[in-house]
Amino acid sequence: xxxxxxxxxxxxxxxxxxxxxxxxxxxxxxxxxxxxxxxxxxxxxxxxxxxxxxxxxxxxxxxxxxxxxxxxxxxxxxxxxxxxxxxxxxxxxxxxxxxxxxxxxxxxxxxxxxxxxxxxxxxxxxxxxxxxxxxxxxxxxxxxxxxxxxxxxxxxxxxxxxxxxxxxxxxxxxxxxxxxxxxxxxxxxxxxxxxxxxxxxxxxxxxxxxxxxxxxxxxxxxxxxxxxxxxxxxxxxxxxxxxxxxxxxxxxxxxxxxxxxxxxxxxxxxxxxxxxxxxxxxxxxxxxxxxxx
Numbered sequence: 001x002x003x004x005x006x007x008x009x010x011x012x013x014x015x016x017x018x019x020x021x022x023x024x025x026x027x028x029x030x031x032x033x034x035x036x037x038x039x040x041x042x043x044x045x046x047x048x049x050x051x052x053x054x055x056x057x058x059x060x061x062x063x064x065x066x067x068x069x070x071x072x073x074x075x076x077x078x079x080x081x082x083x084x085x086x087x088x089x090x091x092x093x094x095x096x097x098x099x100x101x102x103x104x105x106x107x108x109x110x111x112x113x114x115x116x117x118x119x120x121x122x123x124x125x126x127x128x129x130x131x132x133x134x135x136x137x138x139x140x141x142x143x144x145x146x147x148x149x150x151x152x153x154x155x156x157x158x159x160x161x162x163x164x165x166x167x168x169x170x171x172x173x174x175x176x177x178x179x180x181x182x183x184x185x186x187x188x189x190x191x192x193x194x195x196x197x198x199x200x201x202x203x204x205x206x207x208x209x210x211x212x213x214x215x216x217x218x219x220x221x222x223x224x225x226x227x228x229x230x231x232x233x234x235x236x237x238x239x240x241x242x243x244x245x246x247x248x249x250x251x252x253x254x255x256x257x258x259x260x261x262x263x264x265x266x267x268x269x270x271x272x273x274x275x276x277x278x279x280x281x282x283x284x285x286x287x288x289x290x291x292x293x
Contacts (some may be wrong), residue, residue, distance in 0.1 A: 119145075181235060203236050
């Protein structure tokens with residue numbers, strides 16, 4: 001009677017044969033490269049299986065990458081936005097510094113023309129009201145300022161110090177209704193007094209005879225009278241000359257050449273006679289105030 005199942009080689013023998021065949025194939029492939037075409041064909045056939053197996057992991061990685069990229073893009077966008085705002089703010093500061101540098105250059109240029117001891121101060125606050133034209137600067141008696149000291153900007157006379165303390169001073173502008181300034185016409189030397197009108201861009205010359213040689217556009221400079229302002233400082237230009245029949249004098253209106261409503265820095269000068277300056281400083285220190293001129 002024949003058996004139902006033919007007994008084959010033992011499992012150990014099969015394993016030994018398989019190992020020998022595998023080693024033979026590896027050696028043959030390594031030395032002779034005869035199985036490259038077969039390996040490529042098997043790899044191509046197995047590619048769909050590899051793709052299907054790797055698809056879930058690939059989808060997870062892709063989703064994580066997209067989420068991470070979106071978060072990074074939002075973070076980068078926010079960082080760039082902050083950096084843009086910072087750069088814009090710095091640009092504004094640079095523009096302000098450039099403008100300030102130009103103003104300081106103008107002031108230094110005028111100080112070279114003055115040829116005297118000078119000090120640059122910054123305007124802290126201003127009081128521009130009808131018939132009231134004053135500013136406060138950030139220099140005081142500790143810096144040597146005294147009542148009556150001339151104050152200029154890069155273009156012309158602005159006013160004079162009327163009150164000081166240790167760290168600040170008050171400057172009365174030439175347009176204040178209580179300020180008067182001895183001037184002369186630069187063209188012909190005609191002397192007069194320029195009085196403030198309380199308006200920021202207007203001075204009036206007092207007691208000009210009707211036959212006086214006064215023309216629109218004439219430059220007014222300090223005459224040196226009154227021992228406050230030395231002669232030769234620009235003050236204003238004549239804007240209007242009017243002859244009124246009912247007025248025994250000519251009405252002369254002048255416009256200050258100083259930028260009274262735009263200057264940020266002012267120039268303090270020491271041009272007074274040393275004896276008068278010392279007396280002014282001595283009178284300033286006890287009271288720190290003085291009557292307006």
